[in-house]
Amino acid sequence: MIEVSRCQNSRIDTVDFNQLTFGKTFTDHMFCCTYDQGVWQNPRIIPYGPITLDPGAKVFHYGQAIFEGMKAFKDDHGSVFLFRPDQNITRFNKSAQRLAIPEFPEALFFEALKTLVDIDRDWVKAGHGHALYIRPFVIATETGVAASPAGGYEFMILLSPVTAYYNEKLKVLIADHYSRAADGGVGFAKAAGNYAAQFYPTNLAREKGYHQVIWTDASSHEFLEEAGTMNVFFRVGDTLITAPTNDRILDGVTRKSIIDLAHEMHLDISIRKFSVTELMEAYHSGDLKEIFGSGTAATISAVSAFGHKDKLYTLPEVSDPYADRLKHALQDIQYNRANDPFGWRVIV
Numbered sequence: 001m002i003e004v005s006r007c008q009n010s011r012i013d014t015v016d017f018n019q020l021t022f023g024k025t026f027t028d029h030m031f032c033c034t035y036d037q038g039v040w041q042n043p044r045i046i047p048y049g050p051i052t053l054d055p056g057a058k059v060f061h062y063g064q065a066i067f068e069g070m071k072a073f074k075d076d077h078g079s080v081f082l083f084r085p086d087q088n089i090t091r092f093n094k095s096a097q098r099l100a101i102p103e104f105p106e107a108l109f110f111e112a113l114k115t116l117v118d119i120d121r122d123w124v125k126a127g128h129g130h131a132l133y134i135r136p137f138v139i140a141t142e143t144g145v146a147a148s149p150a151g152g153y154e155f156m157i158l159l160s161p162v163t164a165y166y167n168e169k170l171k172v173l174i175a176d177h178y179s180r181a182a183d184g185g186v187g188f189a190k191a192a193g194n195y196a197a198q199f200y201p202t203n204l205a206r207e208k209g210y211h212q213v214i215w216t217d218a219s220s221h222e223f224l225e226e227a228g229t230m231n232v233f234f235r236v237g238d239t240l241i242t243a244p245t246n247d248r249i250l251d252g253v254t255r256k257s258i259i260d261l262a263h264e265m266h267l268d269i270s271i272r273k274f275s276v277t278e279l280m281e282a283y284h285s286g287d288l289k290e291i292f293g294s295g296t297a298a299t300i301s302a303v304s305a306f307g308h309k310d311k312l313y314t315l316p317e318v319s320d321p322y323a324d325r326l327k328h329a330l331q332d333i334q335y336n337r338a339n340d341p342f343g344w345r346v347i348v
């Protein structure tokens with residue numbers, strides 16, 4: 001049973017839902033659950049607020065921390081839906097295993113999600129672009145600077161009302177020196193440290209006017225893998241290409257959904273390695289029509305230009321781009337404006 005203590009006064013009236021900075025505003029409540037003595041215990045929903053940790057907590061020293069990112073949507077009749085939450089808990093536990101963190105029970109994850117989102121359902125706004133971003137995460141809380149996995153953890157879920165993430169088209173830089181992930185590493189896991197490690201190279205790209213880096217394989221920098229927080233798709237002629245997942249690439253739920261939608265829409269889609277050389281050839285021959293990124297926060301974000309080795313390549317404007325068609329099809333399912341043949345919506 002999840003114990004619920006509600007806040008005294010909701011902060012909802014202080015929030016302008018049309019002027020949100022992504023991920024800065026949190027709802028009234030949060031979910032917490034503690035791992036101690038080998039069991040997840042004391043699941044509770046409490047008012048959102050700071051937590052107290054010992055400065056010796058292992059998360060500060062060895063970075064044992066993983067997270068998930070998912071969304072809830074409200075339809076025009078006020079019903080609230082989660083999008084494919086089963087995918088997130090499965091991935092969460094894969095990440096947990098890789099970081100030597102105890103897995104979180106699936107049934108409790110669903111119960112926590114539904115109870116928390118239901119309590120704060122007024123924070124989910126209907127209408128285009130509005131969504132509730134959901135951030136489950138776990139941190140190692142046991143005190144001690146010995147380098148070993150912690151014996152104690154805190155699992156939490158935070159909720160943040162959001163509007164569309166990127167409003168403009170993206171300029172991306174293809175990595176030719178730094179890497180975000182290596183073979184046998186943690187690139188496939190949603191490990192907090194994966195982000196820390198890409199901030200510096202991303203800042204260097206920003207100084208040159210790019211929004212994000214497209215990461216390439218660490219050994220040859222020849223194969224295009226994914227962007228900072230997004231998987232990436234290339235349209236060459238009428239074929240959509242995306243890299244197969246491996247232990248360097250995050251297995252995105254949005255990516256998976258796009259692949260299914262593309263099949264359903266009879267778009268030609270090819271899941272295969274795609275090289276910088278092929279990209280350049282396609283660009284120069286005029287066959288490169290689109291590049292876009294996919295992720296929960298960003299949904300589908302079109303790329304306007306890419307950089308490689310100090311040169312900028314601007315993509316042509318295409319009519320009725322695949323990015324828009326897929327985005328609309330995805331959002332129609334998320335906002336309950338279309339049938340859900342895949343069973344992706346889960347009502348709260």
Ligand SMILES: *Cc1c(COP(=O)(O)O)cnc(C)c1O
Pocket residue numbers: 069190226227228229230231250251252253254255294295296297
């Ligand atoms: C979360 C994430 C994605 C996108 O995954 P979704 O499940 O679609 O949100 C892509 N790449 C990285 C590195 C990520 O952390």
